[in-house]
């Protein structure tokens with residue numbers, strides 16, 4: 001028997017939770033009693049309607065009639081569930097139609113649908129770097145799903161400094177003898193909203209004959225020609241593009257767009273695809289409709305971009321440290337957990353839902369508010385947010401304006 005006392009198998013759980021709480025890192029599950037849309041009704045003791053700056057529904061697709069009708073049609077045609085994994089009973093025609101539509105939208109030979117974006121990264125990394133002689137080289141700030149894929153994959157895991165082509169090159173020389181090398185980056189990073197120098201990173205990958213995976217979860221629908229992402233904008237064709245239906249496409253599901261041989265390998269080796277039931281018809285009906293909606297309205301991201309720039313500029317004018325950038329994710333770094341929680345609470349009191357982001361999602365000391373701008377936000381929503389932000393900065397003018405409004 002080890003030094004651990006296992007008479008009570010749960011011993012230590014309460015202490016662990018107390019330690020998480022003392023660090024200001026305890027997470028709970030807020031309940032909302034409304035659609036997760038432009039505004040939400042948060043049930044926190046009492047019900048409170050808040051303007052929602054937390055969702056990733058960048059185009060407001062989840063509430064668009066055409067997208068909702070896509071879900072209804074699929075539900076009517078196919079029922080509630082998909083019944084099985086696709087390699088078992090077979091996939092629905094709708095699953096294949098979605099793959100063909102997203103592949104055409106992104107200009108790739110084929111695509112593979114998974115139940116979430118998280119599963120898409122798992123499937124891709126595990127399948128491509130599945131041999132102990134392989135290497136996976138991640139940008140340090142890659143999403144948890146890419147890290148988890150790299151940990152599950154048999155290949156060796158290396159990391160390079162965020163957005164640094166020189167350090168990527170150094171890491172690639174360290175694994176030069178690998179059978180296959182997979183480099184994973186995001187085009188827009190989920191917690192900082194900054195863009196990767198894709199052209200420079202892709203050139204390093206080419207030079208070292210490494211495969212490149214670009215996760216475009218936060219760029220699709222927001223950046224690039226007609227919302228086709230940063231790879232399309234920069235003319236880079238990575239070996240794999242990972243995307244999700246849960247952000248600009250307003251639904252749920254994930255996908256990998258790539259050449260035929262890569263997709264074939266994923267079908268055969270991507271465990272999170274093989275051993276999981278295919279996504280439900282309503283979700284993919286909605287996502288299918290959302291991709292068609294964006295394809296037919298290539299100017300949808302333009303209005304969003306105007307809104308993003310207005311908010312970034314106005315927040316900077318108030319003195320907040322908001323970086324230059326084009327993504328819909330606006331980080332406001334405030335430091336420690338307690339400061340971030342207090343700021344989020346004050347904003348909630350003023351009618352805004354902007355949750356505090358804390359470790360392990362972001363590195364210690366860089367806790368932040370993460371504002372997520374949607375095309376669905378109105379001019380009045382933005383005005384109210386700016387007034388609240390002025391109040392919490394303690395600016396007398398902000399307080400006066402807020403008082404005027406609530407009077």
Ligand SMILES: Cc1ncc(COP(=O)(O)O)c(C=O)c1O
Nearest residue numbers: 116117118143190215217244246
């Ligand atoms: C960069 C990135 N990749 C993948 C995912 C996972 O996508 P999903 O929510 O569809 O599982 C996320 C979602 O938070 C993300 O931010």
